[in-house]
Amino acid sequence: MDQADAGERCPGRPRDREATRKRILDSARELFTSEGYAQVSSRRIAAHAGVNVALINRYFGAKRGLLAEVIAEEAAFPGIIEGDRAGLPRRLAEHVVNRVLAGGTPLSRALEHSAGDPDLVSVHQERLRNAIIGPLAEALGGPDARARASLAASLLLGVGLVRRIEGAGSLAEHDAERLIRRLARIIEVCLEEDPGAGAA
């Protein structure tokens, strides 16, 4: 049932560290992506890769390390934060709709499937800080930059979480372009320097 196309061990296969590492990584990415982190056991990954279970720990330290490597493969927000400030909310909104909601990347899929598994959270912790909130705050500048970046990040992560929980139902009522415009507008408010008189 498992080890579908990855091919089983067929013990004649020559010993090759890198190839074996890659087999494990590929299987992990595929399974994490389609089923989530917590739902896929080490033994299943190994079986899918046609490889002994112990090799996961040999090459990646632990299942957690395997997750970290899968996640590290993709860039956080490639070219999104770096652009001009005015278009930033729009670009973030597009990213959410196109990647997170569409379920493109292993990262977002894993997040959606096992949204806050302890291991996953701890791996993302550093990532959120270093690859999202940090750069975003730096790009923003001004007072409370980190707080404003955190608010935007909250929305981004929350949308993914709700999408996972709700099954893309409500959020898909809009067509993509409308949703992007809405999100961009909300993110703009998240990133604003001063709430001003505000509502309420």
Add this chain to the structure above:
Amino acid sequence: MDQADAGERCPGRPRDREATRKRILDSARELFTSEGYAQVSSRRIAAHAGVNVALINRYFGAKRGLLAEVIAEEAAFPGIIEGDRAGLPRRLAEHVVNRVLAGGTPLSRALEHSAGDPDLVSVHQERLRNAIIGPLAEALGGPDARARASLAASLLLGVGLVRRIEGAGSLAEHDAERLIRRLARIIEVCLEEDPGAGAA
């Protein structure tokens, strides 16, 4: 070490279904709240309650059922959604800051500690739909009510998730009142009927 104040079995204790149920429930709430769902094992809950492990499954079906009952104990948004529309964003923002960020309720604490554990997510799924997005959408009315409610829910859940990941750092830069005002403003935009020309 465990079963601190809950008292151990001391086998002479009379048999009492309701009392035993309560012991288990109390221990679970306490441990889930302080350490998170995934981090606390059934055996530890049982030991803390001074009760046999099998009783958890006898009374709650499974560990998951115990979680569901702990969570069900608290009202979702008591009296928040029902009030007047104009003050809704402000009330939601206050709730987030006072309850979720301050880490008051078992629900929010469990969410923060093991933010998206599969069991926890599935338990919250129904809850999010029935106790948050549903009523919120109904209170809002108008077109895309569910989508607008989902956006607000995304922010609420996302703030909790980021708080868990960031350890309350960035979001605590503001004092509570400023944070509430900011959140209220953002939520207002989430709930708006029409994005209008919007940003970008």
Add this chain to the structure above:
DNA sequence: CGGTATAAGTAAACGCTGTTGACTTGTCAA
């Protein structure tokens, strides 16, 4: 070419988890 060091791969176990079924024992009604 033969022998050997070294790394690749294996097998079996460890302690843990949630869960189950068969068992004993206390309690209460007839």
Add this chain to the structure above:
DNA sequence: TTGACAAGTCAACAGCGTTTACTTATACCG
């Protein structure tokens, strides 16, 4: 007093992630 039934117990299950000691293939070197 006795029977029935529920409350509580115990030991085992299968699965998990991980570790240890082991075998075996490969590649280098004399």
